[in-house]
Amino acid sequence: MGATLMARSTPALRPLLVLIAVLLVWQYGGAAAHVPGYILPLPSEIAARFWQTRAVQLHHLSITALTTVIGLAAALATGVLLALAVIYVPALKTIVMPALAAFNSIPKIAIAPLFIIWFGLGIESKIVLAFLLGLFPIFVNSVTGLGEIEADVLDLSRLAGGTQLRIFAKVRLMNALPYITDALKVAFPLALVGSIVGEFIGGNRGVGYLILSAQFNLDTPLVFATLVSITLFTTLGIGAVALVEAAFLNWRPSRRRR
């Protein structure tokens, strides 16, 4: 019966069916095996805990969301501006690219405690971490999207009388858009990791702090409930990027032939 249900369902519904199946196995299998709640709580316990703590969840999630979005926005602005600098001032490329690559090879999580020392226990240190983690993928994709324009396209634009500004607005930026939205899909979860790690290390707000204090109290259902909150937020963020893609990038072959 499961197979026919799977076959009949639309492709979009299939992951949801898989999720429901996993939750059912977890719920009834876990109950039958008598796994203690502090090791692996049942989905029903997690759901109950989530509902009980919804106001607390929302409070902490809003802090994490704030630092993530601000960090990501700063990473987007900085990444695109740095990419433009590298493209329009080729001499900078030999300086900026290796410097950023070297910086990116440092695991920022490992130096996160430094940012707490430098920027304090408040939201600033979390924003900086979110920014730094989100910056590299946005920068790299922007350099490709804004810079790698077919030589023939640039020649055509020049012969048509295109100024640098017009070529930027109508060729480079349009070419870069899908690269930037793809980068955001990677950078958004990374920025979220930056925020949460910052909250793990210091401070008393945000979902990272909530998970840490739940763990301290061996309140495993709350840890899972917070993970649910985080997942909902990530879904929302990726959904926002998908909306931008649907609005501006409907010309992409992969999106039209699906």
Place this chain on the structure above:
Amino acid sequence: MTTVTSDKEAAVRVDRLSKTFGTGAAVEELSFEVGDKEFVSLVGPSGCGKSTLLRMVSGLIAPTKGSVEVRGQEVRGPLVGVGMVFQAPVLLPWRTALANVLFTAEMRGEPANRYRARARELIRLTGLEGFEKRYPHELSGGMQQRVAICRALLLDPSLLLMDEPFGALDIITRERMGFELQKIWSATRNTVLFVTHSITEAVLLSDTVVVMSARPGRLKAVIAVDLPRPRDVKTLSHPRFVELAARVRDNIEAQSVD
């Protein structure tokens, strides 16, 4: 040197033009003229510098020696307003067929709306009616190249440069595109400099065929094509056509021997 059209005003005058790259001379001491409203083809073996020549005429690259004059003005830098068609259609994938045609106007800084009617007229002339709203990947190779031709013709360029525009098309489409180009040209009457590998195409379309030698490209022969217009499939079996095609071929082959 050879004066192709002494009786008409020269639209393009190529004077002892040479271009040397790191690997050696691509074009050497080449001189010829293109009369106003004349259709001139450049043929020659692969790598004889035909494309290099076309890029020098458009001002996209500078000659090592010699000069190019377009309507009495020496070309120094990209010749704004010249129509250019490359072997690849070079369309912007995020623009519909119509928007791709209008690209030339937008690069010139002209409001696209003013050229919408002209763009539609060209689209009709090239048989693309009904495909205005399609994206490039939804069009066949031949249709994409038609869009590229429309784009090149949008602002009524007095000079149209075509660099093997049908080189990437299959043989049947290629032949049809040749006849269509003739039709378009008879309606627009631009001066055309047309680079091709195909002897048939060159003789069928041109008023004059300029044969270049193998690398470095030098002038081999200038052959006037005195076949009546409009030319069609029947022209291909016309004795005069066969004779002229043989003369072009002899000139190309004579040099492959040495």
